[in-house]
Amino acid sequence: MATTEDTAKAIQQAEPVTAQQQRADEAQAQQQAPEAHSVPMTMIQALRSGLDVMMGRDDNVVVYGQDVGYFGGVFRVTEGLQAKYGKTRCFDAPISEGGIVGSAIGMAAYGLRPVVEIQFADYFYPATDQIVSEAARLRHRSNGDFTAPMTIRMPCGGGIYGGQTHSQSPEAFFTHVCGLRTVMPSNPYDAKGLLISSIECDDPVIFLEPKRLYNGPFDGHHDRPVVPWSRHELGMVPEDYYRVPLDSAVVFRPGKQVTVLAYGTMVWVAECAARESGIDAEVIDLRSIWPLDLETIVNSVKKTGRCVVVHEATRTSGFGAELVALVQEHCFWHLEAPIERVTGWDTPYPHAQEWAYFPGPARVGEALKRAVEG
Template sequence: MQMTMIQALRSAMDVMLARDDNVVIFGQDVGYFGGVFRCTDGLQAKYGKSRVFDAPISEGGIVGAAIGMAAYGLRPVVEVQFADYFYPAYDQIVSEAARLRYRSAGDFTAPMTIRMPCGGGIFGGQTHSQSPEALFTHVCGIRTVMPSNPYDAKGLLMACIENDDPVIFLEPKRLYNGPFDGHHDRPAVPWTGRPLGEVPEGYYTVPLESATVFRPGADLTVLTYGTMVFVSEAAAQESGIDAEIIDLRSLWPLDLPTLVASVKKTGRCVVVHEATRTSGFGAELAALVQEHCFYHLEAPIERVTGWDTPYPHAQEWAYFPGPARVAAAFKRAMEK
């Protein structure tokens, strides 16, 4: 059936709550209210307050409690209301969740999923709009996932809940209520087509560590994820450049073979992400392409990213890489 990403995420949690009594969901306002973005709407009424419940405004407490639950045998799915709020919990994520398997020589694991709405597009300013994925991909022992469409969102979330390692599950807010076609710079323009997608109602999973070829092409390879998948698609359509768009989906661990095969085929590479440029995840992608594809490259690797500034509230639509900026990078790559 047709679903938005919010509906797909809710369906994933609904299915997993029904399949596994060890799955619990909690966080700020996720119970009675159904979450600030309504992703958990109706789940407490269906499964009860012991399975879906609210937590105090304490991200460190939420994540710390989830680690204890996971070590005990539960599979907690917690929501940090905005990705910008995770910083008080970062020590728990890095020092406890990520290291539990290694420190206990495999005796304990932390099968927990931390959902975080990320990115801009709702005029939320610098404390509601960040894209902090690079702060997680740098940490050994945790997985980092960011879907771009409802089908992947549901399948990946169920795979994450079943996984025995801690997962950071980042959800681009601009894609929540879709559809979004990537061509437009402001939400006032009507959105069409994507990503209101066909999503199975029941159980299925999308394999972790698997990228997908979102758009086949021959001229150059685009490595991207989340909202920027659709912006890159729009740039390819508007520029006329036959770009092959790779939707990473699982940022870390990374599906390196798919990336390498595409770049070796096209000989050119453009990396696109919404987060700030310096030390962003795109830098790691560029380094990997350089290491594995150097003799196949016909031009320098291009990066299109957000600015190296605090998130600009009044100028967020200029901050985002849009089709024009991405298309300009495509043209630079083709000219060299």
């Protein structure tokens, strides 16, 4: 007869749940009504729905930034919110990133929950002092007397031939700043749930939105048509309130031969590489870059014995270096091959060579083969 200890061991040795199963478990844990209605949404629509839900639930939620009000944002994420909630809840701001973030810190300390948009992640640098020296430290320097419940949305990454000033992936910068949370969704379902959790968080959250995923899942090849989100299960999004935890990764694609750690657009590139290479790779979608779900990562790498890290940002001092170090520290005796990294180049962002700069299925596939054969 099986004992409690035997049952626990069996659970630990069981195959990881799929992404769809884990998301279902999350929804159940949050007591989402089973009759909650889901509809197909793009990531843009899912983000807009998340803002709409939270603005309707909490009068303290305000949304603003460059062209965010009447125009609805350069990518139309905030379209219609000003008409619905008025100019005091959704409004435009001057072209001053320092002013946008600085004013949001004051609002947050006062009791509001501002959601501000930096039009492109490349534009955050003028607000660096406000983000690092003020927002990230407010809770700690005040011994908890004040908090900064604010969300900073930033479209990030390439895919629009935007060159050096519209295509950067600066996530590693934010993970180095104590007091910040940094997330990057890979699909509409997670985007809405993570945004709601970010708005409800009492700490400042950097919310990075991959532009290449706004209108459809990316199959890894720039010369292939993008599949509509409406054809993918992750494009089915509940219209009402739900949350996705800010510190939880998900097994996007179960596998046994090698673990791939990725986030944002690179989740889809990794999945495409695994499919086309024929390698049974387990793709982990980090979702929350920091805080990191180390448990999910370690469990996967200990099972496969191999690891490949993929991100779009430049290689040197990219967040992949931190992931490699953590895997080395926690999984050294389980590793069967060196850890691989597939990243962008260590160069200024190349406008004309954008698709060569990106890690694609071919480069990721080669790394998977090296890891498996090593």
